[in-house]
Amino acid sequence: MxxxxxxxxxxxxxxxxxxxxxxxxxxxxxxxxxxxxxxxxxxxxxxxxxxxxxxxxxxxxxxxxxxxxxxxxxxxxxxxxxxxxxxxxxxxxxxxxxxxxxxxxxxxxxxxxxxxxxxxxxxxxxxxxxxxxxxxxxxxxxxxxxxxxxxxxxxxxxLPREESTASFLPNDQGLEQEEKNIIFSMNFWEIFQVALTSGGAFGVISAIFLFATQFDELIPYEKLYKDAQTFIAHGVFYTAVVILLIFIAAYIISVIQNMLRYAFFTVEKIGENIIISRGLLERKKIAIPIERVQGIVIKENIIRRWFGYASVYVIHAGGAFNEGDHGSIVLCPLIKKERIASVILSCLPEYSLNLKFIAPPKRACIRYMLRPLYVLLFPVCIAAFWLRPWGLLLLLLLSIASYFGYLSYQDAGWAISNHQLALRSRLLSVRTVYMLKNRIQSMEASCNWFQQRQRLGTIMATVMSGTGGAGGKVVDLDQKDIQTIYTWFKRTKGN
Amino acid sequence: MNGEPRKRISERALSVWRIYGMIGWAVSFIAFATVIALLIIFDGPKWIIPILVILLLGEGYFFIFFIPTLRWRRWRYEVREQEIEIQKGLFVMKRTLIPMIRVQHVDSSQGPLLKKYKLASVTIFTAATVHEIPALDEGEAEELRYHISRLARVADEDV
Known part of the structure; x- marks a missing residue:
């Protein structure tokens, strides 16, 4: 045939x-x-x-x-x-x-x-x-x-080819002499800290909300609304207390959840695989072949940053046919920032974390401070007007948002070394992505009309599909810097 | 930024985009005409009518002439030995760089309108992103797809 x-x-x-x-x-x-x-x-x-x-x-x-x-x-x-x-x-x-x-x-x-x-x-x-x-x-x-x-x-x-199908069975290599060492683990106290600072309360609340919407036929909303109306009429104070209580309850639930999830968290390196195991009730084990790691993400949320802690994720490409997990996988849920470099060195030595980041230029500061306002300005003003006179206090929110904009200006930056690009940006938490040149799938430099006037631009690098752990992006960098990064990635030089 | 990609897409793309614009405009023409008719029938405020007419004309100019021209003028691409570079954008200028070794496969496709104008589009897939070069000359698209597919396989990793 x-x-x-x-x-x-x-x-x-x-x-x-x-x-x-x-x-x-x-x-x-x-x-x-x-x-x-x-x-x-x-x-x-x-x-x-x-x-x-x-x-x-x-x-x-x-x-x-x-x-x-x-x-x-x-x-x-x-x-x-x-x-x-x-x-x-x-x-x-x-x-x-x-x-x-x-x-x-x-x-x-x-x-x-x-x-x-x-x-x-x-x-x-x-x-x-x-x-x-x-x-x-x-x-x-x-x-x-x-x-x-x-x-x-x-x-x-x-030539080491990364695209070759990954072996997901570390046992196969068991016959060979293999080095096995624990790279990272957490004790009870650390896990408790993770749970406390994870900010999972919002997740729990949205889960409850989702759950409620699933059964919206069963729940007599109209009656509830009426009740709520009379309830709110009793005073904003009581409503606030109830909302607070719901938040506290959700917070406690999320703490317990996270405790169970991260119990006995250990990371080992066995041969060419990183093995992550965790969980108390349900023991989970994830094997990540090092050749399938597309990048490293370091996240510092507000509270953890305060205490000098961060969490480390690896971007894992998964295998064919949905074999293995795909996406951002947590490598260290909570780690002292100074320790990160040594952990990475022992499992992913190709990456170097000690880099000096180059910040966006001064003239970008105002754009960073205004950016959170684009979305907030309108609803906040309406709410403030609606709830006046006390609602006018909401206007303070705008300055807080602007302050966060300033923080994201302070923390944004980029760094390139010979074979690696690092991009750092901040929404609420600081997110730093380290990507090797040969893992970057595509790079995009863009600039809109306003940026053009101030010779600013945006750089974006993608290492994997999907939103979230897909890559890095920094806005409002100097166009010269953008050019530098872009040329660094370009394989045809002198053009 | 210097070193722009050199090649432009086919000039016939302009005609196709204008036709797309006209189709859109025809739809809003019907909508606007209905509103005006209703205003007249039900004796609504007449001052709205000239505003609507101006809006409609503005839309026509914008989507049939202004945007297609600008889009065409901005669109550039270049396929090199080791990478593909694309530049596009109306209000946000974007430049994209795709290393040849990252290209997974290439599609070409041709709808009825593109076929009439002897055009086709080429879509490039990497493991993470999708990039389209719209409205190339039929032969050119075919050649490009062949070329990229060839280069993508030759270029093995240089880790």
Whole structure:
């Protein structure tokens, strides 16, 4: 069987497509029928669903006709799309894994479904799906990709390649002589401190709120609102007390939660893996292959910063098919700032933390101080007017917000060394991201009209998909500095 | 910043974007016309009508002429041996640098309107980000996709 010819999927995929489409259209369709029942014409009842069904069938067939795939020049090539024609070419080397599955439909005609996954932007979502191919073809595809993998592995022996699939079984290396040492651990007192300063109360409150909204049908809100209205009428003081009590309760819950979560927290280095284990009731163990670490994040929240403590996270890229955890993983929940460098040195020696950060220029200060006001100014003014005369005290909030803006100006900065970029920014807590040059996926320098006038700009570097632990960003740096960072990342020099 | 990327996207992109603008404008034309008709029928305040007309004309100018032109003028890209650089932005100028070794795969796609103008867009995927170069000449897009796909594989890590 030649794989280099353009070919279509097994026709069973037409049915699979149609069924999937119908499943998606099911709810709206029911809705249309129900609404249709209330109107007079009975034609409507039949025509709309019929039109939808005919449409899905036609689309199902056409999209099957248009979907072709083949292997050529070491790439899996797919062309598809009914209205918008799309071509997707995936080099074998970039394919992280192939999973073969068979659903009910596939089994009926003896074919399989193939999911092709790369180190994609959306973990867990396959980059390409071949809904129905013969088992033989699937095997062949698997073999071909394996072969090209091996080829690159040979290169990998000379050049350490980060993209090679990670081994998640530290036991496999157990036969080799391995160094095993505890890098970091926490005693009871430290864990208690973590729990106290974690600020998880907001998390608990929002969880309660979420929980409440899940059952909004059961809870008699209208009655509650009425009660609340009479209650509030009794005085702002009582309301404040109740809110305070809720906060205290939530705080205590979050402290207990965190105590349980971080109990017996230890970090070990076994061979080329960092092993983090924690938890009292539920013992959790996370293995992070060092080659999958995309960056280090150091966070200092307000309270911890006060006492000279911080928490350290690693940005972990995960593996193919959602193997292992993905995202920011806490390495040290609470650590004296002076100790961080030594911990990092013992597990991730490629990173260097002792850097001198370069701050944004003085002229950026005013922009930093004004930034929190953009969002706050309007609601606060309205609230102040509404609750006057005492509400005018709310205006103090604006100056506090502005002060935090000033703090973020003071703490922002960047530092580059030969192979590493560090970006530091602050919202409420200070966040410093350390990224190796060869781990940065893309870099963006931007400047808007206002920044342009003051020769300022924003720099952003991304090491992983997703929000949160995705990378670093610093606003309002000097454009010369931006240029320096940008050129540092550029591989084509003298341009 | 100096050293801008050199290549521009196809000039025909301008026509396509203008058509997109016109479609949007047609929709708001209908909406505005309805409001004006209602104002006349129900004898509403007449002074609103000239304001609406000005708004509509303004929108037309903005989305059919001003923005597409500015967007086209700002759009630049360059594919080099080891990296791809993109520059774009209307009010916020953005420059993006994507190392070739980070490119996972490349898509090209073509909708009906783009097809009519013999244009296509190219989308570049890294493990973390997605970048689109819109409205390239069909042949150029194909070539670019081929080229990037080639370079992305040759460029092995230089750790």
């Amino acid at each position: 030649k794989m280099s010819e353009k070919k279509r999927l097994h026709p069973i995929s037409v049915i699979a497509n149609i069924l999937k489409q119908l499943k998606d259209a099911f709810l709206p369709l029911i809705l249309v029928i129900i609404i249709g029942n209330k109107t007079v014409s009975s034609m409507w009842d039949i025509t709309v669903p019929l039109a939808v069904v005919v449409y899905t069938i036609v689309i199902g067939i056409v999209s099957w006709l248009r979907f072709t795939y083949w292997l050529e020049e070491g790439e899996l090539r797919i062309e598809y799309g009914v209205f918008v024609r799309k071509k997707r070419y995936i080099p074998f080397e970039r394919i992280q894994g192939i999973s073969i599955s068979e659903g009910f439909l596939q089994r009926m005609v003896g074919v399989v479904k193939v999911n092709v996954e790369t180190a994609g932007h959306q973990p867990g979502e396959a980059e390409a799906v071949l809904t129905a191919v013969t088992r033989k073809e699937a095997k062949q595809l698997q073999r071909l990709i394996q072969k090209s993998k091996e080829k690159t592995e040979e290169i990998a022996e000379i």
